[in-house]
Amino acid sequence: MKYPLISDEQRSREYLLEFVLLAVGLSLAVNLISGLIAEWAGSTIPGIAGMVICVFGVGVIGYLRLRRRSANLVPRVVFLLDRKGESVSIPGYNFGNEFSHLSKAVFAENDAFRRQWDDVDRKDDTWRDGLERGRYRLVRELSEYLILEQIVVHVRSYFERGKFSDDRLQHFTRDSIPEVLLRNRVLDLVSRDIRDRPAFSPVDFVEEPGRTLISQSGPNGYYYRFELTLPKGSKVSRKADGGIVFENRAVKLELDVAFEGFATHLDSEFYQFVVRKPANTVSAYKVKVRISARLKWPFVLTRRNRTYHGWLESLLAELQSSNDVDEFMASIGWKQSGVLLSALTQYMDDPVPTWERIELVGEDEMQGNGAGERSGGPSAAPAL
Numbered sequence: 001m002k003y004p005l006i007s008d009e010q011r012s013r014e015y016l017l018e019f020v021l022l023a024v025g026l027s028l029a030v031n032l033i034s035g036l037i038a039e040w041a042g043s044t045i046p047g048i049a050g051m052v053i054c055v056f057g058v059g060v061i062g063y064l065r066l067r068r069r070s071a072n073l074v075p076r077v078v079f080l081l082d083r084k085g086e087s088v089s090i091p092g093y094n095f096g097n098e099f100s101h102l103s104k105a106v107f108a109e110n111d112a113f114r115r116q117w118d119d120v121d122r123k124d125d126t127w128r129d130g131l132e133r134g135r136y137r138l139v140r141e142l143s144e145y146l147i148l149e150q151i152v153v154h155v156r157s158y159f160e161r162g163k164f165s166d167d168r169l170q171h172f173t174r175d176s177i178p179e180v181l182l183r184n185r186v187l188d189l190v191s192r193d194i195r196d197r198p199a200f201s202p203v204d205f206v207e208e209p210g211r212t213l214i215s216q217s218g219p220n221g222y223y224y225r226f227e228l229t230l231p232k233g234s235k236v237s238r239k240a241d242g243g244i245v246f247e248n249r250a251v252k253l254e255l256d257v258a259f260e261g262f263a264t265h266l267d268s269e270f271y272q273f274v275v276r277k278p279a280n281t282v283s284a285y286k287v288k289v290r291i292s293a294r295l296k297w298p299f300v301l302t303r304r305n306r307t308y309h310g311w312l313e314s315l316l317a318e319l320q321s322s323n324d325v326d327e328f329m330a331s332i333g334w335k336q337s338g339v340l341l342s343a344l345t346q347y348m349d350d351p352v353p354t355w356e357r358i359e360l361v362g363e364d365e366m367q368g369n370g371a372g373e374r375s376g377g378p379s380a381a382p383a384l
């Protein structure tokens with residue numbers, strides 16, 4: 001799915017420019033006519049009224065064309081747990097696969113997280129209080145980190161591929177945004193210096209000359225060098241409800257993640273053929289994710305530094321395709337292949353013969369079904 005936020009805005013600007021030129025031409029014509037009327041009537045009121053109406057019309061149409069400069073993503077984000085509470089990967093589905101890999105690595109490195117994950121039956125918690133403890137909070141932090149890493153990787157790749165001046169860029173490290181870091185314990189853990197973490201051996205952080213270690217993962221730990229690159233003047237902060245905001249004069253991007261413990265539905269054949277687990281041994285859970293992007297008026301009214309925000313459209317498309325399980329199913333043609341696999345499974349359990357054998361008794365009966373026909377073949381079907 002594409003989110004042509006910037007390209008739509010550019011087309012709107014082009015349409016508006018054409019309309020302004022047309023309006024100016026019409027206003028000149030109206031002014032000439034009103035001048036004749038004013039000369040005949042001895043008053044300038046018709047000319048002034050015509051100009052006011054023209055300017056008002058241009059302003060209204062311009063606002064209507066350019067106000068649609070926002071996009072909202074609400075992907076259906078899913079992860080799997082087995083009966084023991086262990087995460088199960090979903091091959092090919094980016095979020096589901098990475099969630100399983102990251103959670104296992106984080107729990108292997110931090111025993112406290114493992115204990116909190118298993119502590120799901122606290123009797124002294126209300127439902128709302130429970131969302132900020134134990135497994136609920138860890139799911140939210142794991143999910144937020146995975147999406148945040150996707151944003152970091154995508155934007156960094158965009159600026160590395162193009163020719164951009166480093167003077168117009170701003171680099172955020174883990175030390176630059178402590179208020180964002182401290183609210184997510186998973187982000188805090190995986191971005192710590194790899195040299196200070198017992199889960200990694202000295203061999204894991206040997207860097208070659210001229211190269212920087214970006215990430216390192218294994219069964220006992222997960223490391224990612226957190227460095228977010230954005231246009232100069234950008235800010236990264238948290239909202240009062242815990243969401244993350246990326247903002248500058250031109251654009252605003254918001255990420256909100258929540259987990260309330262609700263299960264969601266996946267086809268039983270999907271478990272059988274894709275996950276390779278019996279459907280009654282695995283449960284799917286939904287993570288509430290909302291991503292909002294908005295172009296501000298300074299971006300709309302000027303063409304300066306537009307290329308420094310060109311990553312926004314492609315980022316929205318990638319976040320949707322990487323995290324939405326329905327889009328993943330569509331990409332593998334599950335709607336068609338799922339029906340076919342289900343039919344093949346039923347056939348293997350109870351195969352249907354290609355045709356039913358018919359035995360014809362007696363010469364007269366055989367002649368009645370047509371001379372030369374033989375019993376037992378396809379041509380021996382009864383007459384309609």
